[in-house]
Amino acid sequence: MPACKRVMQAGVVAMSLLTTIASRIFRTGSLTLTEPDGTVTRFGDGTGEHIHIAIRTPAAARAIALDPMLAMPEAFMDGTFEVLEGDILGFLRIALENTGRKGSNPLFTRMIEGWRVMLRRFQQFNTLARARENVHRHYDLSGEMYRLFLDADMQYSCAYFEQPGMTLEEAQEAKKRHIAAKLDMKPGLSLLDIGSGWGGLGLYLGRRFDAEVLGVTLSTEQHAAATERARQEGLENQVHFELRDYRRLSERFDRIVSVGMFEHVGVNHYRTFFERTATLLKPNGTMLLHTIGRSGPPSATSAFIRKHIFPGGYIPAMSEMLPAIENAGLVVTDVEVLRLHYAETLKHWRERFLANRSRAVEIYDERFARMWEFYLAASEASFRWHDLVVFQLQLTRRNDTLPITRDYMVRAGAALRRTAAKGPPREPVKRQGRRKAATGRL
Numbered sequence: 001m002p003a004c005k006r007v008m009q010a011g012v013v014a015m016s017l018l019t020t021i022a023s024r025i026f027r028t029g030s031l032t033l034t035e036p037d038g039t040v041t042r043f044g045d046g047t048g049e050h051i052h053i054a055i056r057t058p059a060a061a062r063a064i065a066l067d068p069m070l071a072m073p074e075a076f077m078d079g080t081f082e083v084l085e086g087d088i089l090g091f092l093r094i095a096l097e098n099t100g101r102k103g104s105n106p107l108f109t110r111m112i113e114g115w116r117v118m119l120r121r122f123q124q125f126n127t128l129a130r131a132r133e134n135v136h137r138h139y140d141l142s143g144e145m146y147r148l149f150l151d152a153d154m155q156y157s158c159a160y161f162e163q164p165g166m167t168l169e170e171a172q173e174a175k176k177r178h179i180a181a182k183l184d185m186k187p188g189l190s191l192l193d194i195g196s197g198w199g200g201l202g203l204y205l206g207r208r209f210d211a212e213v214l215g216v217t218l219s220t221e222q223h224a225a226a227t228e229r230a231r232q233e234g235l236e237n238q239v240h241f242e243l244r245d246y247r248r249l250s251e252r253f254d255r256i257v258s259v260g261m262f263e264h265v266g267v268n269h270y271r272t273f274f275e276r277t278a279t280l281l282k283p284n285g286t287m288l289l290h291t292i293g294r295s296g297p298p299s300a301t302s303a304f305i306r307k308h309i310f311p312g313g314y315i316p317a318m319s320e321m322l323p324a325i326e327n328a329g330l331v332v333t334d335v336e337v338l339r340l341h342y343a344e345t346l347k348h349w350r351e352r353f354l355a356n357r358s359r360a361v362e363i364y365d366e367r368f369a370r371m372w373e374f375y376l377a378a379s380e381a382s383f384r385w386h387d388l389v390v391f392q393l394q395l396t397r398r399n400d401t402l403p404i405t406r407d408y409m410v411r412a413g414a415a416l417r418r419t420a421a422k423g424p425p426r427e428p429v430k431r432q433g434r435r436k437a438a439t440g441r442l
Contacts, residue, residue, distance in 0.1 A: 014062035015055075021065065029094040034084070036061060044094070051094055052085035070303035073378070077308075077370045088374060089350070092381035133311075139197075139219035145363050146198075149352040149376075154198035154225070157260035157290065158342040158390045168348040171341075173420065176204045179257060181412035182288050182334065182394050184402055185209045189254040192216070192280060194246045195261025199226025199239075205257075206239035208416070213239040214253075216246055247272065252282050262291035264313050267298075267320060274328035278397060286396050287330075292342070293318060293391040302378070309375050315388065325395065333402055334394035334409075339383075342390050346380035 015035050022033065026043035033041045034054040055061050060080035063071035075081035076088065083091055150156055151169045159171035160178045179201065183191075187210045193202040196215025199222075206213040217223050226241040256277055265273050281287055294317045301314050325332060353360065353376055360369045382388040396402060 012058070014058060014065045018055075018061050018065040025098050026094060027098060029097065031091075031094055032085070048094070049086055049090050051083065051090045053091055054082045054084055056080045056082065067303070070307065073304040073308075073371075073374050076374050077367050079366075079370070087377070089377040089381060092378055093385055096381055096385040139217075140221045142363050143198075143221055143225060145360060148356040148359055149349045153200040153204075155200050156197055157345075158292075158338060159345040159348075160338070161341055161344050168345070168352075171345070172200075176201055177413055177416040177420070179259070179288055179290065179392075180205060180208065180416060181409045182392065183255050183257060184286055184408065184412070185211065185255065188212075190214075190251075191255040191257065192249070192251070192253040194256065194258040194277070195264075196222070196226060196241055197260070198222050199229050199241055201257065201259060202226070202239055202241070203229060203233060203235060206235055207233070208419070211238075211255075214251065215239070215241040216244040216249065217241065218243065218245060246280075247276055249276075249280055252280055252285075254282055254285050256281055256285065256287040257290075258288075259290040260292075262289060263315060264310065266312055267314055267316065270316070270321065270324035271327060274324045274330060277395075278328040278330050281395075281397055283397055284401050286333075286394065286401060289391070289393045289395065291316065291391055291393075293321075293337075293389055294387050295337070295389050296387040304378070305375070308371055318391065321391075321393070325393075330395045330397060331399050331401075332393060333396050333399070334392075334406065336392040338390040338392065342388070343380050343383035346376055346383065350376040350380060 015037075019033070019035075019041055022031075022041075022043050027045065029044040029048050030046050030050040031043040032050070032052040033043065034052070035041070036056060036058050055064065055075070057080045060071070060075040060078075064075060064081070072081055146154065146156065151159075151172045153169075153172060155172040155175065158175065159166075159168060160175035161171045162174045162178070163170075166174065183205075185205060185208075189209065190212045191202075191205055191214070193205075193213060193215040196202050196217050197219075199215060202213045202215040203226075205211050215226060217226070220243065223241050223243050227236075230236045230239045230241065258277075262273070277287060292315050294315055296317065298317045298320055299315075301310070305313065322332070350373075353372060357369055357373070360372065379388075394402075402408070
């Protein structure tokens with residue numbers, strides 16, 4: 001049999017398998033599928049937004065039928081999976097709302113995902129060298145690309161929408177206030193920011209509280225940008241950013257904050273993370289950990305996210321974090337679960353990215369732009385219609401470190417809002433010499 005004929009027959013079989021699977025999964029919603037040969041099939045009960053997708057090649061159909069979690073995003077990246085009516089977010093909504101039903105996924109798909117769960121520990125050996133390489137893959141992209149969709153302060157983590165109708169900029173400012181209130185910040189404290197990004201949070205805490213801040217990151221791009229921002233604001237003798245792994249620190253701090261970094265630690269290293277931060281925290285210190293988490297049980301990192309976006313990354317369940325925290329001797333003094341805040345953040349990011357999409361293509365290429373379009377949409381969908389949330393855990397070494405009611409957080413947040421309403425703080429006083437944060441070597 002000629003090779004081309006075998007390929008065509010394989011494509012027909014794959015498409016038949018795919019439509020059979022789709023008919024089992026898509027029981028609600030309104031979905032139309034155009035196959036490579038032009039055949040049109042409809043799924044669902046006709047309710048909700050109508051979504052029309054097209055699979056352009058038999059090869060794409062075969063790959064999606066065998067491993068939809070990876071092959072469908074890759075087909076979208078390659079242009080062999082297209083959304084003709086609606087958008088990719090709408091398709092993902094139908095998919096998640098239908099696959100949320102127990103047993104709706106085919107057996108072999110569940111087997112593939114089960115295998116990925118079994119392999120996750122092997123995929124998350126984030127040694128010092130590997131952690132740096134993983135960070136480089138994502139965070140050392142062009143700074144201009146990130147400016148296409150982030151707020152002016154370059155906050156690349158969940159905002160806090162404390163009031164309806166907030167802009168992205170307002171919600172990111174509210175996030176920083178919320179974190180400062182939970183840290184029980186006071187003037188003149190030393191603070192460690194693990195995973196300091198482009199420096200916005202460290203600069204805010206240094207500026208507002210006259211704090212001595214050390215921010216550590218493994219991203220050369222973010223380190224350079226944060227250092228330049230500190231210099232421009234006249235805070236270079238007070239707020240410092242260094243290319244260091246938290247595992248190599250030896251100072252002790254009054255406060256530790258980590259926002260959006262724990263997702264890169266890896267489940268194998270949770271014990272190390274909490275034991276190390278417990279050692280770095282002074283006896284009367286307070287730590288605030290802000291991380292994406294799962295409201296459900298432990299799982300595996302999305303195959304698409306692990307391969308194309310965050311290699312080595314993992315979203316923890318609360319049940320995976322607490323044993324490591326307990327074994328490190330830390331006290332959990334407060335837990336807050338932010339549910340739809342990240343969905344709203346991602347909506348802003350996705351809309352801004354799409355408005356500037358042509359520039360992303362110029363910086364990289366069309367395939368890269370499609371990859372990020374899918375990443376932002378899939379992330380938003382996971383927070384809206386699946387099990388992703390954000391955990392904010394407040395940790396101390398002693399159970400009497402903080403007031404025994406949460407009222408102090410409310411008062412601190414209100415005071416910061418009033419201060420913000422009065423305008424920017426005074427110009428910082430130029431300091432001489434090295435920071436004071438290292439007030440005790442281990």
